[in-house]
Amino acid sequence: MRTRFHEELDQLAAQLQAMCQRDRTAVATATNALLRADLELAEQAIDICRDLDAQRDDCEHGAVTLLALQAPVAGELRQVVTAIQLVGDLARMGVLSEHIANIARRRHPDFAVPESVRPIVARMGAAAIAMATSAAAVLGSGDPGDAAALDSQDDTMDRLHHDLMAAVLGADWADGTTTAVDLTLLGRYYERFADHAVQVGRRTIFMATGELPDDWPNSATTPEN
Template sequence: MRVAYHEQMSDLATQLADMCRLAEESMERATEALLQADLSLAEQVITKNEQIEQLSVSCEEKAFALLALQAPVAGDLRQVISGIQIVADLDRMGALALHVAKITRRRHPNHALPEEVNGYFAEMGRVAVALGAAAREVLLTRDPERAARLQEEDDAMDDLHKHLFTVLMDRDWSHGVAAAVDVTLLGRFYERFADHAVQVARRVIFLATGRMPGQLPEHELLQED
């Protein structure tokens, strides 16, 4: 029974990493489609989202089957519950890349972005893809130290998002309300993609250590009292 359990957990971990890879690739393509107003690439992202959704269903089914049939406790239970939560984060990452692609498709053949913000979104796309790759790495390695560094790497996305609003709020903005709404939504999509990648890393830390980041070990809590 234990051999079967570990095989099933290994299979679940592999599928989670596959989901993360697909979300990462989708955001990379969605960003290129956005910057180039490339309808073909946008359609690829939209179609590929079906694979992410299928993996999401498969991972959830495996996790719930493990709960129902194996009755895991302690560390094993933590792995299964973390897996279910990670599925939700990865599914959302895929959906956010999908939203980017849909805005590109909706505005085609025009560009969704004014030229002056292209640089922001090129960099936000780069950071988002890098965070997705890092999340996939920690899913495979379960390295809590590498996972903890994702929070610092996410600071770059937060800075870009804040600077983007300075452009939108500038009274010299001349691109109208529709463009401002698109830029606002797109900026939010990239920020949330990064946040979910960081959340995946936080769940890996919990999986590996039994504590969420920022939670002190019990002996340190006792010392503070």
């Protein structure tokens, strides 16, 4: 009976990793759509994000079934409950990617991102892709050290977000109010995507060690705002 439980727990962990990998594909496709003003890519990204809803439902159903039928205890219970929390973070990453793609679709055939800040947004997209890649690897390995390292990657996103807002609010901004609003939203979407990736790391630390991330000796993570 416990062998079957652990097999199902491993299956759930694999589903979470696959969901995170799908988040990576979604944000990469949405970013490409944004930077290229490509309607087809925007639609592809939106379709990927909607597929994530089905993955979320499968993961939640699997976790709840384990709770209801297998009566996990101690570390097992911690893994299952944390998995349910992870599903929420991973689903939200998909929603944020869809928001990015929707801006690209709404402004097509025009570019939502003007040339003046396109390099910054491109770097924000690259940072989001890198964080999703790292988060997926952490979900596969369960390594708390790698999980804690996600926080330093988030520092890069925070700096880029600051640079974007400085450009939009600068006295020499010449690309209009509508574009400024779009970029403010985009900056927030990328920043929140990164925050949820950090949460994947924080939850992995707790799942692996049983310690709160801020109490784990090697963790440099900080609580989400």
